[in-house]
Amino acid sequence: MRILVINGPNLNLLGKREPEVYGTVTLDDIEKSLAKKFPDVKFEFYQSNSEGTLVDYVQKGMSGAFDGVLLNPGAYTHYSYAIRDAVAALKIPVIEVHLSNVHAREEFRKHSVIAPVCKGVIAGFGSQGYELAVQALLKIIRK
Amino acid sequence: MRILVINGPNLNLLGKREPEVYGTVTLDDIEKSLAKKFPDVKFEFYQSNSEGTLVDYVQKGMSGAFDGVLLNPGAYTHYSYAIRDAVAALKIPVIEVHLSNVHAREEFRKHSVIAPVCKGVIAGFGSQGYELAVQALLKIIRK
Amino acid sequence: MRILVINGPNLNLLGKREPEVYGTVTLDDIEKSLAKKFPDVKFEFYQSNSEGTLVDYVQKGMSGAFDGVLLNPGAYTHYSYAIRDAVAALKIPVIEVHLSNVHAREEFRKHSVIAPVCKGVIAGFGSQGYELAVQALLKIIRK
Amino acid sequence: MRILVINGPNLNLLGKREPEVYGTVTLDDIEKSLAKKFPDVKFEFYQSNSEGTLVDYVQKGMSGAFDGVLLNPGAYTHYSYAIRDAVAALKIPVIEVHLSNVHAREEFRKHSVIAPVCKGVIAGFGSQGYELAVQALLKIIRK
Amino acid sequence: MRILVINGPNLNLLGKREPEVYGTVTLDDIEKSLAKKFPDVKFEFYQSNSEGTLVDYVQKGMSGAFDGVLLNPGAYTHYSYAIRDAVAALKIPVIEVHLSNVHAREEFRKHSVIAPVCKGVIAGFGSQGYELAVQALLKIIRK
Amino acid sequence: MRILVINGPNLNLLGKREPEVYGTVTLDDIEKSLAKKFPDVKFEFYQSNSEGTLVDYVQKGMSGAFDGVLLNPGAYTHYSYAIRDAVAALKIPVIEVHLSNVHAREEFRKHSVIAPVCKGVIAGFGSQGYELAVQALLKIIRK
Amino acid sequence: MRILVINGPNLNLLGKREPEVYGTVTLDDIEKSLAKKFPDVKFEFYQSNSEGTLVDYVQKGMSGAFDGVLLNPGAYTHYSYAIRDAVAALKIPVIEVHLSNVHAREEFRKHSVIAPVCKGVIAGFGSQGYELAVQALLKIIRK
C-alpha cells in the first residue's frame, strides 16, 4: 500500500507559526506519526508553495506507483483549477484534507474548486485529519 | 463516553433506496457497527424527517448526558438556520457527516449553513464516515 | 390504480380563507370531487403544515401501495430540499400542482426546488389543477 | 368555442427530431388529435420560428374571433418580452404549455418571462399537455 | 383583549443558554411578566422548534379567539415562507419581535421573509421587546 | 430634412388596446400629427413586431436617404443586441423614444441595451414624446 | 434623563403630506406628545433633510449632554455610511425608528446600513414608535 501525501502553500510553516494556536506539530511530525501508525503503508510526503509544483506532485499519482492520494491544497483549494484538472486525471482515489474547519473562517474559504473531483473531504481535525484520511483511503483501496 | 448520533431527512431510507448504489447498509446496521467498534462508547441514535424534531434532538446535547454529537443533517444542511442555532448553543463538540461527497453533486449541496458552527466536517466516505467521525470526536473529547 | 395526494402548509385553510377570492371549495371538497370523477382510482389524501411530515407522506410512495403522487408543496416549493430528496427517491411519477399561477406572484414564488425531480408541473387552474394532474398521472402510469 | 394554438421555434421539428426520444407524434398529429377529442371546439393552429410572427399570431387573439389561447413559446419562453407584451394585451385567457419539464433541464429554462402574464402553466406531459390545457381553457372560458 | 404569543426554534433554551449573556430570564418569566404588566390582556403562549407547528399556532389566529399576534420566529425568520403565508392569511395584526438586534449579527440574519406581511418589527431590546410589542398591539387593536 | 420613424413590437395595437388607458391615438394619428406639425420634414413610418425586420428598417438609415432616426424599440429595448448593432452602424443620429415611463414599471424595463448607442432618450410623455424627439433631432441635424 | 431625537429627510412634511394616509400628526405633535408622556425626560428635537447636518446632530451625542438617541434616518437609512459612522462613534445607546414597516415596501427599503451599529430597531407603528423607542431607551439607560 503506497500513499502520496501532498501539502500546499504555507504548510511548511506548520509548528513554527503561532505554536500557541496550531501547536508544535510540524509536517515532519505528521509524516513520522503516520509512518508509525500505519506501518504497512509506504508514504511519500511532498510540500510546495507553488501551484505548478503541486500539479507535478499530483501527476505522480498517474505513475502506477501509488494507491491513493491525500491532498491538503491550502489556499489553492479555493481557486486552483489547474490542481483540480490534475486530480481529475487520476484513477486512484484522492482525499482533500484541511487542518482547520474552513467553513468557520472567511467567506472565500467555504468554496473548494477541487473537492468536486475528490472522493471525499475531511476538515477541522488538525493533524488527526491526516490519520482519518489514511484510514478512509485504506478502506476505499481495499474494497 | 456518550455520543449522540442524529440523522436528518430521508436517512431512514438508507439501505432500502437504490441498494445497488447505496448498498444494503441501513442506519440500524451503522448503529450496530459503531456499538461493536467502539464498545466503550454509549451511543444514542435518532433520525427524523422533521427540522423541528432535529432541533429537539440537538438540544439534548445540552443536558450534560453527552460528550459529543455526530450530526448528518441531510438536506437541511443547506438551509436550516434553526438547526445551526441549536448546534451553536451546545458546548460539546459537533461533527457534520455526509455519506456522499456533497461537493460533487448539485450546486446547492456545496454550501452548508451548519458547518460554520461545527468542529469539523467529514464527507464522501459512506457509512465509514460515521466511524471516522466517532474517532475524531473521541480524540477531541479526550484532549 | 392508487394515487397519493399530498398537500403542504396552509392548504388546510382552503375554502375558509378569503372565500371571495379562493372560493368555498375545501380540500375535502377536492378529495370528494376527485373520487367522483375518477371512480376507478383509489386516492389517499394528506395535508400537513410540517415539512418533516410531508417528507414522511412522500416516502409512503416507496411502499408499493401507490402508482403515482400528486404533490402541492405550498410554500415549501421554494426551499424544501428535504422534500425534493424524498421525491427523488420515488420510482413512481410525481406531479407538482399549484392552485395559483406562482409565476404571477412574488419573485420568490417563481423558483421551485422540487420541480426538477418531478415528472411535470401544473399551476394556475385552482382546484381543477388536481383533476388535470390526475389525468396526466393516469396517462403516464398506463403507458 | 374557438381556441388559438400557437407554437414557437423548432416545434415544427416535432416527430422528426430524435423520434426515439420525442416519439413520432407531430404537431399535425396533435392538431388532429385535439380536433377529434374536442369536436365542439374550433382550433386554429400556428407555428413559427420567428418571434415577430409569434407576436402577430398572439395579437390575433385581440380580434374577438377566439375564446382562449394555448401558447408553447419554445425557447422564446425565456427571453421574449415582446411576446409577453402581446399576451398581456389580450383579454382572453392564455395558457403556457411545454412538452418537456423545463425545470428538469438547463438552468436558463427554469425562468419564463411570459408565464407571469398567463393564466397558468402546464409542463412535462408531452403532447398530452395540449389536451390538458384545452380542458383547462374550456373550464375557464365556461365559468 | 386576547393576544397569541408564538416563539420559534431554540427559544425554549432562553435563560438556560449562556445566562451570563442572555440573562436568566426564561420564556416562562416573560409570560408571567406580561401577564402581570397587562392584567387586562389574556395571553396564550406557545413555543415550538418545528416550522409546521409554528404554522399551526399562527393559524390559531384565524379562530376569532385572538385580537393580535406577537411572533418571534427565531431562525425561521430568514427562510420560512410557510410561516409567512400563515401570517398573511390572518386578519388580526401580527408583530415580529427579536430579542437581539438581528442587523448587528451574521449577514443572513439581516433579511426577514416574514416581516413584509407583519404590521411592524421590534428588534434588539431583549425581553422588554415583548412588552413594547404588546403595547403596540394594544394601540393598533384599540384604534 | 428626412426622418425615419421606426416602431417596435405591439405598437401596432396603439389606440386599440385599453383606450381608456392609452387613449385613442393610433400610430397613424401620430404619423399624421407629425407631418402636420413639421411640414418641412419628410417622415417615413415603419412598424414591425419582428426584431429582424426592425434591424432591416434601422439599416435603411445607412442609405443616405435620411438625416435622423426616431426609434421606439418596444420590448426589444431590453434585449435586442441585434438592433443595437444596427443602430451603432449608423452615422446619422438616433433617438430612443418610449411612450410610457419605463423606469416606473417592471424591473426588466429599467435597462435598455440600445440606449448606449443612441444620441439620447425620451420616455414617459406618450405620443408627445415623438414630437419632442423630432425637435431634438432637428436641432442636432442642423447644428 | 436627556434624549436626543433626530429626524431625517422629508420628515418635516409629516402631517402635511397625504394626511388621509399618514394622519395629521406632525413632528411637532410628536415632540409635544413625548414631552407630556415622559415628563421626567428632557428631549431635544432635530430634523434635517441634509445628510451632513444629520451627522452633526448625531455627533451632539458625544457631548455628554445626552443619555440616549432616537434616530429616524428616513431615506438615508439605506445608504448613509456617514451617519452610520457617526452613530458608531457614540457611547450612548441609539435606537433606529421608522414610521412605516420598511420591510413591506420597495426592495431597497429592506436594508439598513445604520441598524448594525444601533442598539435596536422599531418599525411600522407610526408615531407610537417614538414612544416605544423612548421606553426602550429609558430601560437600557437605567440598567
Added chain:
Amino acid sequence: MRILVINGPNLNLLGKREPEVYGTVTLDDIEKSLAKKFPDVKFEFYQSNSEGTLVDYVQKGMSGAFDGVLLNPGAYTHYSYAIRDAVAALKIPVIEVHLSNVHAREEFRKHSVIAPVCKGVIAGFGSQGYELAVQALLKIIRK
C-alpha cells in the same frame, strides 16, 4: 404657469468646465434662454451641490406656488433615495433631465433611483433638453 427648475451637484460648473466639450453655455444662459423662449412661464432656478438642499428645493413644489418641476439631479440620480422621497411627495409633475446620455457612460450612470417616481425622463440633448422638458411639462399641466 410657474415652473421650478432644480439642478444638482457640479452643474454650477456648466460652461466653465471643459468648454470645448460641454460648450460655453452656463446654467445662467439656460435660465435666460428658457425665460425668452417661454415668456408666459415664470421660472424659479435653483442649484445646489448638497443633497439636503435639493430635498428642500423639491419640497418647494408642495407649496402650491408651482405647476411643475424640472429636475436635473446630477450624480444624486444614482443613489439619492432622499430626493426620490421628496419627489414622490409632490402632486405636481416632475421631469428628470440629463444633459448627457447617461446610458452611454459608466455603468453606474445607467440606473436612476429617482426616475420611477417622475413623470418622464429626457437625456442626451444638452441644454436643449431643458426646453424639451418645459414643453413636455406645459402639455401635461394644460391637459
Added chain:
Amino acid sequence: MRILVINGPNLNLLGKREPEVYGTVTLDDIEKSLAKKFPDVKFEFYQSNSEGTLVDYVQKGMSGAFDGVLLNPGAYTHYSYAIRDAVAALKIPVIEVHLSNVHAREEFRKHSVIAPVCKGVIAGFGSQGYELAVQALLKIIRK
C-alpha cells in the same frame, strides 16, 4: 462535401460599414473566396437579420443535404436560445465563427448561448475565420 454557411444580423453590411476598419471584403467576397479555395466543397450561403429565419436556415441542416454548418450568429450569439435549440437538433457538426475577437469587446459579447451546443468556436480572425472553420469542418466530417 456540402457546407451550409449562415450569417446573422448586420453581416449584410460587411464591407459597406466602416471600410477603413472592417476592410472592403463583403459577404459575397467571402463566399467567392471560399468557393475558390475549396473547389471540392459545395457551399450554400445565407444571411438574415431575423432570428426566426436563421432558425429556418439552421434547420436546413436536418435535410440530409449538408455535411456541416458554419454559423456566425452575430448579436444573436448572446441571447438566442431559439437558434441554440435548432443547432442542438442537428446531427452534423456546427462551428461558431466570429469576425472580431468578441472577448475583447463589451462585457455582453463574452458569453455565447450557442457555443455550448457547437463543435467548436473560432473568433477574431476576420474573413480568414471562415476558411479556418471550413478546414476544421472538413477534418471533422472526413474523420
Added chain:
Amino acid sequence: MRILVINGPNLNLLGKREPEVYGTVTLDDIEKSLAKKFPDVKFEFYQSNSEGTLVDYVQKGMSGAFDGVLLNPGAYTHYSYAIRDAVAALKIPVIEVHLSNVHAREEFRKHSVIAPVCKGVIAGFGSQGYELAVQALLKIIRK
C-alpha cells in the same frame, strides 16, 4: 506651492473619539504638523460632514489657486458619485487618503467610487498618510 486638504464626515472627531485607538492627534494637529514639515507649501484645510459642502470644497480646486488636492472623503468614499464628479472636473492632481486600512474592515469599505478619478490612493498609515500624500503630490506637481 498651494495644496487643498479636504476632510470628510466624522473626521472632526479625530483625537476625541476613542483616543486609546486613534491616538490624540487631531485634524488641527495634522494641519500644524504639515505646515511645519513642508514650510514651502501653503495649505488650506477644510472639513465637513456634508457631501454638498465637500463638493464645494473640491470645486475650489478649479479656481487656479491650488496645485493639488489631498482628499479624505471618509464614509462618502463608498457612495458619493457627486464628489467623484467634482474630482473628475479638476485638472490638478487629487490623492485619496485614508487613516485606516479600509481593506481590512467591513466589506462595504473595500470599494471606492472616487479612487478611479484620483491620481492615487494611500491608506492605513494614520496621520502619517497625509505627509506621504503631500510628498507624492509635490513630486507629481514638480514633474
Added chain:
Amino acid sequence: MRILVINGPNLNLLGKREPEVYGTVTLDDIEKSLAKKFPDVKFEFYQSNSEGTLVDYVQKGMSGAFDGVLLNPGAYTHYSYAIRDAVAALKIPVIEVHLSNVHAREEFRKHSVIAPVCKGVIAGFGSQGYELAVQALLKIIRK
C-alpha cells in the same frame, strides 16, 4: 517565421490520459506534425504546469526572436491575470487555443481572462486547432 508555442498545466499528460477519449496524440506529436506541415516556420515548444513559468515563456515573446505566439493556457485560462498581463505586454500577435470546446463543459470554463488581450481564440478542434492557429498567425504576421 518563428512561432512560440506555449502549453499550460496538465497538457504534458496529453496522449497518456484517457487515450480512448483524447486519442494517443501527444504534445510531442503535435510539435512534429506542425514542423512537418509548416516547414518554413521555426517553432519553439514549451509546456509547464507552473503559472510563473508560463509567464516567463510568454515574456520570451518580447525578445524579438518570435513573430507570433500560440498559447494554450489550460486551466489558467480562467483565472491567471498574471499570464494575461504578460500577453498584454507583447507586441506580436497571440492566439489562444483550446483542445476541447470549453463552452460545452463546466460553467467556470466559459470565461477566459486571457482572451480579451489575445488576437483571437480557437476552441474545440483537438490537435487540429494548433494547425488552424498557425495558419491564422501566418496570415496576421504576413499582412
Added chain:
Amino acid sequence: MRILVINGPNLNLLGKREPEVYGTVTLDDIEKSLAKKFPDVKFEFYQSNSEGTLVDYVQKGMSGAFDGVLLNPGAYTHYSYAIRDAVAALKIPVIEVHLSNVHAREEFRKHSVIAPVCKGVIAGFGSQGYELAVQALLKIIRK
C-alpha cells in the same frame, strides 16, 4: 533596519515595456535609488513571476532577519490567497504597493485579496510609491 522588497509577475519588464508610458526606470534603478535615499536601511530585493516563489519570499519575513516588507504582488493581488496566507503569518508589517492606480483600470483590478492582511496600501505613484512605502514602514517600525 532591514526591509524585504518583493515584486510580483511581469515587474521584471519594468523599464523595458512601453518606456514612453512607464518610463525607463527599471526595478534595478528602484533598488539603487532606495539604497541611496535610505542609506541606513538594508534592502533585499526579489522578483518572481511565480506565485509559489513569491510565497517563499514572503516567508523569509518570518526569519527574524527583516523589520518590514514592501510587497508589489502585481496581478496576483487580485486572486492569490496563497500569498495572502503567507503575509498573514508574518509578525512584521507589510505594505502593498502598486505602480499604477489600480482603481482607475479594469474592474478586476479594484479588488485586492492581500490588502486586508497588510498594514496599508499605496497605489498610483509609480516608482515613488516604493519610497513612500519605505518611509511608512520606517515610521511603523520605529514606533
